[in-house]
Amino acid sequence: MFIGDNLLSKINQLFDFSQFSKIAVLTDENIPKSLVNKVEKSLKRELIKIIILPGENKKNIETVKKIWETIFKNGFDRRSLLINLGGGVIGDMGGFAAVTFMRGIEFLNIPTTLLAQVDASVGGKTGIDFQGIKNGIGVFKDPVGVVIDVDTLKTLPKRELIKIIKQSIKIKLNIVKKDSKEKDLRKVLNFGHTIGHAIESLSWKTDKPLLHGEAVAIGMVAESKLASLLGLLSDKDFKKIKNSLINAGLPVNIKNIKSKNIKKIILSDKKNSHGTINWSLPKKIGKVLINVKAREDLVIKAIESIII
Ligand SMILES: NC(=O)c1ccc[n+]([C@@H]2O[C@H](COP(=O)([O-])OP(=O)(O)OC[C@H]3O[C@@H](n4cnc5c(N)ncnc54)[C@H](O)[C@@H]3O)[C@@H](O)[C@H]2O)c1
Structure with a gap:
């Protein structure tokens, strides 16, 4: 996990992306395009863009089907990567689409809301809503990495934000590490x-x-x-x-x-x-x-x- 400023512009230095045959980025219409552009520029390779409508009511199997269809059409194989760039909805649903595609491909999370950075980024929970039940379908699987770029939350004072995020993640991480499958x-x-x-x-x-x-x-x-x-x-x-x-x-x-x-x-x-x-x-x-x-x-x- 990486936490800091301006990380999207240097994301190529954080992981070895050359191992992936194809890379797609899942995001929604509210996420500034400049964020996707930064990732694409840093990786120096074209990304397949999957831009969905925002909102919890899109966190469902229909949207997952669209994600599967797009990556399938674009020749994704088991060495491909899905980047989830957005709030908790994108992270949960993109993670679920990735772990179920061809028995599981890697996914990387770039959370862009405070909730997603603090809460949804740790714990390996992926899922979608089903028949009115929140996260009714899903699996536990950790992303290959999490990049928390506090620049995506421009409105809060950065030092405060980094402090809050680090403390909160540390607390959740300690608990999740001790009990990864939510037994106790x-x-x-x-x-x-x-x-x-x-x-x-x-x-x-x-x-x-x-x-x-x-x-x-x-x-x-x-x-x-x-x-x-x-x-x-x-x-x-x-x-x-x-x-x-x-x-x-x-x-x-x-x-x-x-x-x-x-x-x-x-x-x-x-x-x-x-x-x-x-x-x-x-x-x-x-x-x-x-x-x-x-x-x-x-x-x-x-x-x-x-x-x-
Ligand atoms: N996996 C977990 O452990 C876990 C934990 C807590 C919550 N969740 C899930 O997370 C979801 C809620 O997450 P959320 O609060 O991030 O909601 P969200 O993903 O719906 O995002 C909230 C809104 O902010 C917009 N947005 C996101 N980033 C933005 C940015 N940088 N600039 C402008 N707009 C932006 C989105 O388009 C959306 O409209 C729920 O589905 C919940 O079940 C998961």
Whole structure:
């Protein structure tokens, strides 16, 4: 993994690209073309460009089919490389398209959103949404490399950004390294995601679709509430978690979504086994318990606490 300034212009110095028979770059229409141009110029070879429509609703098998068709048409073989240049949608879907093409070709991730740089770039999760379930289909596979060029996030102060990214990646990397297939320890990272993913999926059908981070923030509040209803988390820590999310400008509640619909989606979540929900819940700030079971009425109560 490489993190720094202006890395795209010298990407040829970071990896040996001569080993790849063909190289394609997957990106979406919102990503500045100048980023693709920088990579192409540095590599001094023509890249096959796959430019898709942006948005979570394009993270599906239809788009993957288009990616497969394009690389197939362009003579990709098992020594070819797919570069995923974009946010988490591009990284997850491009990774999935690559690992399933001809039983797996290499892919390189160049994340261009803060979420993708901090969260999606580490952990080897690839996937697409399926039948309304986020990341319902996917596999674990690490990219051949990750290039985090903070120049792609021009609006934030760079030194601050580098610091935040490095710290966050280090924390996630430590956890993922210890538990690469999400058997145990890594489940702590699921805090907020069980309810968060359900809310995110349901929000797609409303006039206010949520971003992933926003849905997870609301999920964290609901799951902290559940932890406090279970007597695991103190009231003081619950308030602290909720207030720090509010201070970060994140939403902590939701309108126009029914608790029974949230529950229905949670039960189909792939993180649960045999119909039992395995919660990752905070015990105190910085300490998450995994595989916690909770009574249904408490779960509903926690979910209802975030609906306004
Ligand atoms: N694999 C993992 O471990 C992991 C972890 C967290 C989230 N995710 C996934 O990541 C996705 C969310 O990622 P995201 O927040 O990056 O969303 P995203 O990929 O949809 O990007 C957000 C928006 O920003 C645009 N964009 C991206 N880079 C840009 C740039 N440099 N300049 C201008 N516009 C730019 C995109 O076109 C899009 O419209 C979700 O699908 C989520 O499931 C994956």
